[in-house]
Amino acid sequence: MQGLMMDTQLLITSILRFAEKNSPTAEIVSVTHDHALFRYTYSEAFARSRKLANALAALGLDAATSDRVGTLAWNDHRHFELYYGVSCSGLVVHTINPRLFSEQIEYIINHAEDRVLFVDPAFLPILECFRHKLSTVEHIVVLSDREHMPESKLDDLLCYEELLAAQSDSFLWPSLDEKQACSLCYTSGTTGNPKGVLYSHRSTILHAYATALPDAMNLAAVDCVMPLVPMFHVNAWGIPYSVPMTGGKLVLAGQGMADGEALFQLIETERVTASLGVPTIFLALLNWLELNDKNLTRLQRIVVGGAACPEKVISVMAEAHGVSVHHGWGMTEMSPMGVINTLKPSMDELPASEVMRLRLRQGRGLFGVEIKITDDEDKELPWDGHTFGALKVRGPWVCMDYYRSDPDASPTLDTDGWFNTGDIATIDADGFMLITDRSKDVIKSGGEWISSIELENTAVNHPGVLEAAVIGVSHPKWSERPLLLVIKKADAELSKQDMLAWFEGKVASWWVPDAVEFVTELPHTATGKLQKRALRELYVDYVLPQTPE
Ligand code: ADP
Numbered sequence: 383m384q385g386l387m388m389d390t391q392l393l394i395t396s397i398l399r400f401a402e403k404n405s406p407t408a409e410i411v412s413v414t415h416d417h418a419l420f421r422y423t424y425s426e427a428f429a430r431s432r433k434l435a436n437a438l439a440a441l442g443l444d445a446a447t448s449d450r451v452g453t454l455a456w457n458d459h460r461h462f463e464l465y466y467g468v469s470c471s472g473l474v475v476h477t478i479n480p481r482l483f484s485e486q487i488e489y490i491i492n493h494a495e496d497r498v499l500f501v502d503p504a505f506l507p508i509l510e511c512f513r514h515k516l517s518t519v520e521h522i523v524v525l526s527d528r529e530h531m532p533e534s535k536l537d538d539l540l541c542y543e544e545l546l547a548a549q550s551d552s553f554l555w556p557s558l559d560e561k562q563a564c565s566l567c568y569t570s571g572t573t574g575n576p577k578g579v580l581y582s583h584r585s586t587i588l589h590a591y592a593t594a595l596p597d598a599m600n601l602a603a604v605d606c607v608m609p610l611v612p613m614f615h616v617n618a619w620g621i622p623y624s625v626p627m628t629g630g631k632l633v634l635a636g637q638g639m640a641d642g643e644a645l646f647q648l649i650e651t652e653r654v655t656a657s658l659g660v661p662t663i664f665l666a667l668l669n670w671l672e673l674n675d676k677n678l679t680r681l682q683r684i685v686v687g688g689a690a691c692p693e694k695v696i697s698v699m700a701e702a703h704g705v706s707v708h709h710g711w712g713m714t715e716m717s718p719m720g721v722i723n724t725l726k727p728s729m730d731e732l733p734a735s736e737v738m739r740l741r742l743r744q745g746r747g748l749f750g751v752e753i754k755i756t757d758d759e760d761k762e763l764p765w766d767g768h769t770f771g772a773l774k775v776r777g778p779w780v781c782m783d784y785y786r787s788d789p790d791a792s793p794t795l796d797t798d799g800w801f802n803t804g805d806i807a808t809i810d811a812d813g814f815m816l817i818t819d820r821s822k823d824v825i826k827s828g829g830e831w832i833s834s835i836e837l838e839n840t841a842v843n844h845p846g847v848l849e850a851a852v853i854g855v856s857h858p859k860w861s862e863r864p865l866l867l868v869i870k871k872a873d874a875e876l877s878k879q880d881m882l883a884w885f886e887g888k889v890a891s892w893w894v895p896d897a898v899e900f901v902t903e904l905p906h907t908a909t910g911k912l913q914k915r916a917l918r919e920l921y922v923d924y925v926l927p928q929t930p931e
Pocket residue numbers: 568569570571686687688689690691709710711712713714715718744803804805817819820907909911
């Protein structure tokens with residue numbers, strides 16, 4: 383017997399309708415090249431999404447073929463309008479990461495067969511180089527008003543504000559199937575070509591529901607949320623959906639997402655209560671606050687993920703600014719949230735070092751995502767907090783295949799339908815998962831594994847260290863040994879010996895790096911993570927100092 387409940391489709395359109403009715407006056411504040419601080423309401427934003435939908439139809443885009451619409455844009459209100467105007471029309475918004483190599487951008491636009499591109503003026507020069515090779519792109523729309531349209535070598539540019547001005551703000555959103563595609567995001571492609579993850583309306587809604595829960599991001603109408611994760615990568619962790627779903631205010635920081643002073647001003651003046659981002663962004667913000675002797679007075683909590691969160695971010699945020707830090711883990715293929723760190727009852731009464739140890743774990747399960755760890759024979763391993771294995775996941779917002787995947791590639795899922803994340807993890811009896819490494823970054827020393835993440839976290843806790851990376855370099859006896867690369871703080875007096883001595887007693891003695899090099903910069907991926915592969919290539923011939931046997 384089937385239940386007798388309505389078969390309502392889970393659509394992004396339903397968030398738009400709900401927010402329009404229930405939070406029409408909630409604000410979106412946005413920084414763009416033509417507005418130092420733009421401010422409007424959900425009601426105005428969605429009216430413009432309807433104008434956009436009319437404009438897309440006028441440009442000939444067709445929902446029947448799920449036409450792809452590319453965006454090369456910052457976090458701002460126009461990008462937000464695109465998220466809804468495109469997906470709710472039955473089209474697919476393809477958010478393009480402008481920090482990818484230009485050959486990769488060219489590849490993904492052609493692979494996605496984007497018909498129209500919506501581009502921030504800052505990113506036009508990227509397109510100028512290979513516009514002639516974009517065979518499917520019929521129009522390029524610049525996200526600007528007429529007055530601020532940039533000079534460009536491209537002569538067929540349309541102006542976003544003119545496009546909208548010519549349209550009515552009434553549009554009948556089509557009824558869609560919840561399994562229909564709504565958005566597309568390519569992985570960074572550290573090996574091979576980037577791969578497209580194609581989200582559905584259903585997966586997006588379920589992900590937004592789950593991530594808004596109290597033990598996840600705890601989103602509410604009283605919140606003001608500033609995502610410092612880009613809307614061009616994994617939909618800014620779903621924030622443009624989950625915040626309108628809960629009725630909060632959104633602050634979209636535009637191009638200034640790595641500018642400590644700009645972020646501080648936005649947090650204080652707009653009264654931002656919650657923010658999300660990769661550790662590098664928050665390390666940079668903390669560094670600016672320290673140098674300028676400023677304190678955050680409004681921010682309550684941040685979610686830090688995408689890379690391991692250093693202890694310093696957790697402790698300084700709490701002690702100096704009263705901000706609680708929630709570690710989280712996920713990936714493009716998971717929309718992205720997999721686990722998030724919120725403590726269980728009485729855990730915060732544990733000794734401080736124990737609480738910190740727990741908070742440093744990536745987090746515990748979010749209803750909707752199943753996780754497990756397995757050994758090389760795919761046998762499930764125990765949740766005992768120290769056995770580590772390959773981390774596998776499944777659930778309604780985990781991808782089952784890549785968009786137009788290579789037919790010769792190995793299957794995306796294993797025979798039981800699990801997705802192998804490529805991460806190595808332990809899970810404790812309370813379900814708290816700890817990523818010990820990316821399987822390709824782990825340092826294999828004499829048959830044992832050394833966690834590069836743990837060494838980096840230990841290094842970054844040194845007061846004189848701004849950023850650190852650890853890679854394995856080849857060693858005649860042990861196969862690989864750790865090399866530590868450090869960016870010192872401007873005023874730090876720190877010798878190589880001091881740095882290595884810092885590890886004593888903090889990690890097993892055989893984990894202590896064999897060498898340290900001070901550097902002035904470290905390469906990052908398009909999403910702000912350390913680019914370990916580039917570092918390994920750079921230090922491929924590095925000769926470690928001779929150490930006594
Ligand atoms: P990209 O490198 O394209 O940005 P993703 O954002 O999909 O790709 O990266 C996902 C990977 O990032 C995860 O598989 C994991 O290795 C790493 N990662 C994400 N969050 C964390 C975290 N909190 N701690 C350690 N690693 C993390």
